[in-house]
Each structure stands twice: as C-alpha cells, then as structure tokens.
Amino acid sequence: MLQVRNLHTYYGHIHAVKGVSLHVNPGEIVALIGGNGAGKSTILRAISGIVKAASGEIVLGENEITHLSSERILKRGIGHVPEGRRLFRGLSVHDNLVLGAYSRKDRAKIKKDLAAMEALFPILGQRRRQLSGTLSGGEQQMLAIARTLMARPKVLLLDEPSMGLAPIMVSQIYEKIKELNQTEGLSLLLVEQNARMALGLAQRGYVVETGRIVMEGPTSELKASNEIQRAYLGKGYREVWE
Amino acid sequence: MSVYILHVLIMVAIFAMLALSLNISVGFAGLVSLGHAAFFGIGAYASGIIMIKGLGFPVAFGSAGIITALLGLALALPALRVKDDYLAIVTLGFGIIVEIIFMNLDITGGTDGLVGIPPVTLCGNPLYSKPGFLLLCVVILGFMIVSMYTLKNSKIGRAWAAIRDNDITASFMGINIYGYKTLAIVVSAFWAGLAGSLYAHYTAYINPHTFGMHTSIMILSMVVLGGIGSIPGALLGAALLTVLPEVLRPLADYQDIFYGGLLVAMMVFRPQGIMGRVKITEIFGGAR
Numbered sequence: 001m002l003q004v005r006n007l008h009t010y011y012g013h014i015h016a017v018k019g020v021s022l023h024v025n026p027g028e029i030v031a032l033i034g035g036n037g038a039g040k041s042t043i044l045r046a047i048s049g050i051v052k053a054a055s056g057e058i059v060l061g062e063n064e065i066t067h068l069s070s071e072r073i074l075k076r077g078i079g080h081v082p083e084g085r086r087l088f089r090g091l092s093v094h095d096n097l098v099l100g101a102y103s104r105k106d107r108a109k110i111k112k113d114l115a116a117m118e119a120l121f122p123i124l125g126q127r128r129r130q131l132s133g134t135l136s137g138g139e140q141q142m143l144a145i146a147r148t149l150m151a152r153p154k155v156l157l158l159d160e161p162s163m164g165l166a167p168i169m170v171s172q173i174y175e176k177i178k179e180l181n182q183t184e185g186l187s188l189l190l191v192e193q194n195a196r197m198a199l200g201l202a203q204r205g206y207v208v209e210t211g212r213i214v215m216e217g218p219t220s221e222l223k224a225s226n227e228i229q230r231a232y233l234g235k236g237y238r239e240v241w242e
Numbered sequence: 243m244s245v246y247i248l249h250v251l252i253m254v255a256i257f258a259m260l261a262l263s264l265n266i267s268v269g270f271a272g273l274v275s276l277g278h279a280a281f282f283g284i285g286a287y288a289s290g291i292i293m294i295k296g297l298g299f300p301v302a303f304g305s306a307g308i309i310t311a312l313l314g315l316a317l318a319l320p321a322l323r324v325k326d327d328y329l330a331i332v333t334l335g336f337g338i339i340v341e342i343i344f345m346n347l348d349i350t351g352g353t354d355g356l357v358g359i360p361p362v363t364l365c366g367n368p369l370y371s372k373p374g375f376l377l378l379c380v381v382i383l384g385f386m387i388v389s390m391y392t393l394k395n396s397k398i399g400r401a402w403a404a405i406r407d408n409d410i411t412a413s414f415m416g417i418n419i420y421g422y423k424t425l426a427i428v429v430s431a432f433w434a435g436l437a438g439s440l441y442a443h444y445t446a447y448i449n450p451h452t453f454g455m456h457t458s459i460m461i462l463s464m465v466v467l468g469g470i471g472s473i474p475g476a477l478l479g480a481a482l483l484t485v486l487p488e489v490l491r492p493l494a495d496y497q498d499i500f501y502g503g504l505l506v507a508m509m510v511f512r513p514q515g516i517m518g519r520v521k522i523t524e525i526f527g528g529a530r
Contacts, residue, residue, distance in 0.1 A: 050413065074416040082414055088407040090520065099404050102397075103416035151416065 001026045001187050002047070002078070002155050007056035009046050016042045018211040019056070024155060029181055029188045031198035031219065033232055034208035040191040041083055043208070044157045047189075048080035049073040060155070075103050079153030083160045083191075085144040089133030093124055096132050096143055100150030110150070117146040120176065138169030142176070149180070155187045156180075162194045170194070174201055195232035199223050207232075248372040254484045255379035256441050261464040261480040262390055262473065263433035268462065269471035269520075270399060271426035272406030273322075274330040277337025278461045281431040283453025284340065285310045285438025287350050290359040290448060299363045303439045310435025311428050318427035322420060325409075337458050344450035355449025362443045379440060386433060390473050393429075402426055406471075406520075467508055469518020478516055 002024040009017040017039045024030045032040045045051040047058055049070035058066045065073050074080075088096050097117055101110045118125030121142045127135060132143055141161055148156065158177070162170040174197055180186045192198035199205055199219045207215040207228065215222065222228050229235040260282055267273040289306035293299060321332040344350045351357060362369045362378065369375055393399050401422045404412040409419050442448050460483060468479025486504075490497035513521040 048414070050410075070413055071416040071418055074414075080414055082411065086408060086411040086414070088404055088411060090407045091403060095400065095403070099400060099412075099415050099417075102401065102404075148414075 001028075001061065002189065003057075003059040004043070004047065005057040005059070007043065007046055007058065008054045009042055009051055010054050011042075011051075016211055017046065020208070020211070020213055022206050022213065022216070024187050024189050026187055027181070027185045028204065029177075029190060029202040031195075031202035031205040032189065032191045032208055033193070033195040033198055033205060035193070035231075037210075038208040039211040040208050041159050042211075044080060044159050044189065044191055047073075048078055048157060050080070071103065074151055074153070077152075077154035078157065079148040079151050079155070080157040081144050081148045081159060081161065084163065085140045087132040087135075087140055087143060087147075089131065091132060092129050093132050093135070093143060094128045096147050097124070097150055100147035101152075103151050113150055113152070117149060120179075121146055136169075137165050138172065141165060141169070141173055145173075145176070153186075155189065158188060158190045160191055160193065162192065162197055170197060177201065195228070196234075199233075243373070245372060248376055250485060250488055252372065252376050252379055252444060254481050255376065255383050256437050256444070257461070257464065257484050258383055258477050258480040259379075259386055259437035259440070260434055260461045261468065261476040262386055263430050263437065264461050265390075265465050265471065265473070265476040266393070266433070267426045267430040268465055269476070269518075270394060270406065271402040271423055273423060273426060274326070274462075275333040275427075275430075275458075276330050276455070276462065277333040277335070277340070277458050278430075278434060279453045279455070279457035280337040280340035281310050281314060281434035282438045282441070282457065282461075283344060283448075283450070284313055284431075285435030286442035286448050286453070287344060287356060287438075288435065289439035290356045290442040291349060293360050293443070294356075294358065299360075299443065302443075303436065306439035307432045307435045310438065311432035314428045314431025315424065317431075318424040322423045322427070334455070334458075337455055341450050341454045344453065350450070353450065355447060356442075357447055359442050359446045359448065361446065362440075375444060382436070382440070387473065387477070394473065398422070398425065463505060465515075467505070467515055469515030470520045472515065472517040472519075475515055475517035 004020060004022050007017055007020045020043055032043065034040050042051060046053045049068060053066050056066070057064060060076055060078060063076065065076055088099065097114055101113065104110055123139055124143055124146055127139065132140065135143060145161070161173050161177070165173070177188065178201060181188055190198055190202060199222055202219050204217065205219045205222045206213050207222070215225065215228070260278065264275060264278045267275055285306040288309045289302040292302040292305055317336050321329060324332060345353050360368070362375065369378065401412070401417045404415060404417055405419055405422055413419055464479035464483050465476055467482065468475030468477065486501065487497060490500055493500060
C-alpha cells in the first residue's frame, strides 16, 4: 500500500532522517516508536509532503508521490493527523470537519460522511456549534482524527494521538482507531512515544533512533525484545537481564 | 436634506466600500495591510485619467477595478512570501511607494494632483446631483454587501477562514495557501479600486496626499473598530470614523486627542471590535 525507500530529509544543515525504508500493507496498523527527536514525525511529514524529501522514494499503491505537493498527496489518499492536533481553534467543530473535506467535491457524500463522523464520535455531534478551541484535549484529538477522515484517506498517518491526554482518554482514542481499522479496513501508520499502547495495537513496528530504523518486526517480537523492554517499556535494567 | 449631510453620507458609503474591501484581506484571510489606500488611489487615478482621455464612465469604472486588481496581484506575488508583521511592513512600503509614484508621474499631475475629472455619466447624461450620486453609491454598496456575504459563506470563504485561523493546518487540509492568499489581496484590491473610481468622479479633483498612510491607517481602524471579519462591523466602523470627525469638529485641534483616546479605550476594553470575534493580536504575529 505505502512504501518508503531510503528516505533522507534535512532541516537546514541537520540531517533529520537518514535513509529510512518502511512499508504499510493494506489494512495494516504499523507503529513507529522512538524517543524525542528521533525523526518519527519528520518521516510522517515527508510522506504527506509537508517536508520535502531530499532523496529516496515514497510510493502509494503503484504511484510515486515523493515530489507531489501536499494537496496532491492528500487527494491521492494519504491523510495526516498532525502532532498536537492543530485544530482551527477559532472555528466551530462543524467547520473543522467541513474543512477536512476540502479536497473533495462530492457534496452529497460529504454530508453523509459528516453524519458518519458524528456517529463515530458522538461528542462531536453534541458540540457541533462550539468553537473547537474550547473542547477538552481528548475531544480535540477525536476532532483532529475525524477531520482528517473527512478527506477519505486510504492511509492515515497518526502523529502522537496520545500526547497530553488522560490515560482513560488514550484508551478511548485507541479503541476508535482499532474500530476504524477493523470496520473500514483503513491502513494506519502510527507514531507514538507511548510505546506500550502503540505496540499493543499495531501488527508490526519500527524503532527509530537518531533518524535511522534500528529494529523492525511484528509487534509480538518487538515486545519480547530485551532492548525495547528496557528502553521503551520501562523495565529496569536488572529485571531484563537477571 | 442639506448638501452637507449628503456629502457626509456619500463619504460614509465610499469608506464603507473601502472598509469592506480591506475586510476581505484582513478579516477573511488574516492578511494585515497597512497600504490599502494605495489601491484606493490607483482606482481613483486610473478612472480619472481614463475618463479625462474621453472614455465613458462605465469603461473607466470597470477598468479601475481591473487595473487595481492586477496591481494587487503584482503586490501579492512577491509580498506573500512573508507573513504577519513582515507582511504588514511590506504593504506599508507599497503604500508609500505608490504615493510617491503619484507625486512624480506626469500623467497623474504630480503633487498638484489630477484636476478636472469629469463627473459620473449614466446613459450619456452627467450626474451632477448629490442625491443621485448617493443613490448610485448605495446601490453599488448594496451589491457589494451581498457579494461579501456570498463570498464569506462560499468554499473560498471557508478556505480563507482556515488560513486565518492556522495556515499550516490549512495546508494539511489540502488548501493551496499561497493561491488563496493571493486571491484575497486581488479581490480586496478590486473593490478598493471601484471605491477609488467613485471618489475621483465625485470630488473631480484628487491629489496624492489623500491616498497616503493616514488613509490606510484610517481604513484599517474602521475594520478593527467594527470587528475584524465582520461585515456589519466594517460598515459600522466606516460610518463611525467618517461621522465622528464631523461631529467633533467644534473641538478643533483637540479632536485628535478624543479620537485617539477612543481607539486606545477600544483596544483595552474590547480588542475584538464592536461586532467581531477575532482580536487584532491574533492576526498580528499569529499568536495563539
């Protein structure tokens, strides 16, 4: 479905992503885990065209999308839920959702999808006229996801959906993500610092450190790995090795 | 109605058009402009010169809008590479440059201004009567108000609202930010050009000083006072700031103190303007 081959990106002189290759199969949930500044978000931004890839290839289905504009990439079917939600805080919940469908022209279907989003996240229906900046953190995250879904992506890039949320909210959001994947067959590339949640949900995972992928495999294997348990799952050095 | 009252009402209508046109770029799309009077002037000079050369009012009026829109495009293409405060400075520079150009070209009459601009003609008959001219302004203003509401609630208006609120996120939604910002400046310039045309044929004499920074700030104050992004707000702001100096005329030199004090009080107690929802600080510098 989505393939990234030998991707390099730079922020000025800083070489942020150093030759990353990864893929997402249709209907699959893939997790990218790693610490702060590892380059996870940059990989997502390069895929959705917000950051330019210096070299490498990004392929969606059969088509190369590496050098397309972000508007084109969205139309081809890659939706990106940005880190920190980035809602239109001065606009209503409804307007945010309508703007999510900006790249589409089929009015009748957009209306249907609006109703579908309000069914999926009932709170968004109740708060339809409220300014999105006044929602709680969890509600904002739901709105950010729903807004991107309004573009009807085939692959959803989710950047840190658990950031700054209460644990109960995190589980609710993860339930919804799982539901979308199972009922709609949506493919997901999930970036998380909360490695436990991400590895619990995804089928496969990649571990990113300083711009490189240092480990990959099915999540069951990653969860069993000693280094990952120690570095990302909070097991003490002794518990792991003794 | 006395001639004086009619004159004030005509100026209210022309400045209402200017405030509404600036409200497109500042209010709808969040692009601060400190040089809007330049567009007003370009429309006025273009229309005046075309009619002096012997063409009819409809041609002059239409060309004023189109020429101003094209110069708006010429400003927008380079200027929109920067944003927020930097954009404000670029538009300020544009306003000053245009005023200096008016002062130095032969065709604009230099610092003496453009003299002997013919009045508006409708179906070949010159329109000298003030009530008639006021009616013409009100009809055009009415049409403009309707088109502002249509624009605000259109897909274009939503894209502008998204860009004003958060331009990076707007690009995540697949909105072409540069294109829509350019469009906002062009449409804004077009309407300011039409207002300029009416003004030129009304006063029959224009000079560069009218289209300088003072007028730019005045128009921006109307939008800010009325409430950024609000259509009735822009109308109210234009009416207040056109009528108030007339009412305060007995105060003579002290009127600027009152006038400045009013604006300061407004910013302190109601920064979003009389009818607005957006504070100017959210547009300047994009703080949130």
